[in-house]
Amino acid sequence: MSVTLREPATPTTRHGLLHGLTGEAPDPAIEAHHERWGVLRQGRVGLIDQLDASGLAGHGGAWFPVATKWRAVAQASRRGAVVVANGAEGEPASKKDAFLLAHAPHLVLDGLVAAAAALHARRAIAYVPSTHARGVERAVAERRSLDLDPIPIEVVESPDAFLAGQESAVVNALCGRRRAVPSFVGISSVREQGVGGRPTLVQNVETLAHVALVARFGAEWFRQLGTNRDPGTILLTVDRGEGPVIVEGVLGSPLPDTLGLTPQDLGSYRGVLLGGYGGGWISPEVFAKLPLTEKAARAAGTTLGAGVVALLPGRVCPLAEMADVTRYMEGQGAGQCGPCVYGLADLADAMEHLAYGGAGGLSSDRVLEVCNLVDRRGACRHPDGVARFVRTGLGAFAEEVAAHQRRGACRGTRAARVLPIGSTTAGRRLVSRA
């Protein structure tokens, strides 16, 4: 096959990740990808320095500086590292990684191979849900036929579980150890000892797509969008109670503007969940003034996490939504750490009592005590996330809590839930526990 591969001329406009992904089903093929972005010449020196200058932080939820993470892996071993594109996206409310894998797999794989080249890795693995494995395998085959990459890309299916994308769970899954559950890593890290005992980079697929842009066009171009402190863009999964939509936001811009929401629109929502089921709730008033940055999200008591923004419409009961998600999160724990096992069960019981139980249920203070008891008590951050979800919700929905305690379950508890949870917990019963 004879083809001419076009090197990318740096575009004068700074495009986002979704550039050229138009229409109902944007074309994921390599030709369309190269038409949009040109071919990435791999193995250029200085990529880690460019990533450092770009200010890129991880978009899997932790917002850890990418260059710092890569340097830690590089220092652990000059050769023989393993790099992993993490597409597990166990969070049911997040769909942006799935969108990238379906419609822009080559941007992700460009970033994965760039990481492998920069870290002199001996293995490059795409860890993706079974629903997207075939598509990614097709993309890998296209790349092989063009002889694009200096390293073969392995495709491994991730289990369908909330914790499947947690860093040490990814390593355990790839080692064939146990289920995909987290390990207690103490003060060590998979960066030093991961897959097969080798230094391992586990990087979210959206982050790798951003890496692919920095690798092509450099840090300066990358920083043309966003602010000096928060450069670049972010993929958000936005749900206004009508199903998920993927939106690319510019960091530092006002969040409501990013979503095309006016102050009048905001009046019809009861609260906003930012950062998903391990994130936190904010009031529409706080949301109205929130800039799209991790720092601002943390100051508001939550996180951008993996970019989930869920707005609760007026028809639903926030406490019922919280109760069902809390029960789901209890079930999605790995079942390894006592405080998480018992604490999340207590939190789910308490939230169900608040939402569905009769008048005169548990006080918010009692629930907050349990939140404090599970915080930072697990091998991973699962309990911390649930504690934040519950704690911030009780704050944002204090009026609803008081109303439920006075009069029992409200009419909204009978409306269909808007926050997605696994099918196992669909159609939850009304719980009344003595």
Place this chain on the structure above:
Amino acid sequence: MSRRGLELIVDPVACDGRGVCAEMLPEHVELDRWGYPLIEGEISPPLYDNAVRAVRSCPRQALHLVERAC
């Protein structure tokens, strides 16, 4: 490397709440409502020996004494 004191940490996967640590080092360990240890991390120097004994006595080998990161 300068010594910045010792810190007791628990491996929550290994721990199954036997409670030996709370008996041996009550100054730094109490048990929560489910029987799992709540640890006051930094160990005061006079209790170093007790802390080492607590680590050795844990039937699940879930306790670790580590040098505090500065």
